Amino acid sequence: MTHPRKLVQTSLIPIRWGDMDAYGHVNNTIYFRYMEQVRVEYLEKLGFRVMPRGSAPVIINASCTFLVPLNYPGLVEVRMFCGHPGRSSVPTHYEIRLQGDDTLYATGESKIVWMDVATGKSVPIPEHLRAELPPF
Structure with missing residues (x-):
């Protein structure tokens, strides 16, 4: 079952030579940086x-499924989607x-x-952010 989600940000990020690992493709840790960058740009x-x-x-959590290796050079396109918000969180x-x-x-x-x-305690999502999230 897929949950409704809304495209909220698309970012273009160049692959750097230093992003490569010993196997000749972008290191797994860099994918988390790509997701972080699009998230920061959106916020x-x-x-x-x-x-x-x-x-x-x-x-509070992050995961990545690696499907096809990325290689230098290239321009990565990262699309960020938001799902159904809770009181203080959004997937x-x-x-x-x-x-x-x-x-x-x-x-x-x-x-x-x-x-x-x-x-360090959770608080409600700010209303102007909630207004930008998918309607449910």
Whole structure:
């Protein structure tokens, strides 16, 4: 069963030579950086910043399924989707392709939780972010 989700951000990220591993393809850890970058760009577009006070988004889990190896050179296209939000969290999904190529190279997921920075406790998702999420 697939859950409804909304495309919220697409980012283009160049593959760097240093992203490669001994096997000649992009190292698995770099895929998490690609997902992080699109997520940060989306949240910054909505006016959220990582701040040492107030409330802020944090990631409580992340996963990636590697389907086809990526190689240098290339321009990675990362699509970020948001799913049904809870009180303080929203699931996110990612598709990683090369620009201009329909091949799905990897998929990923993470859960964003809003927290009070001082207490470390979850807080409700800000209303202006909730308004941007998929209607359910």
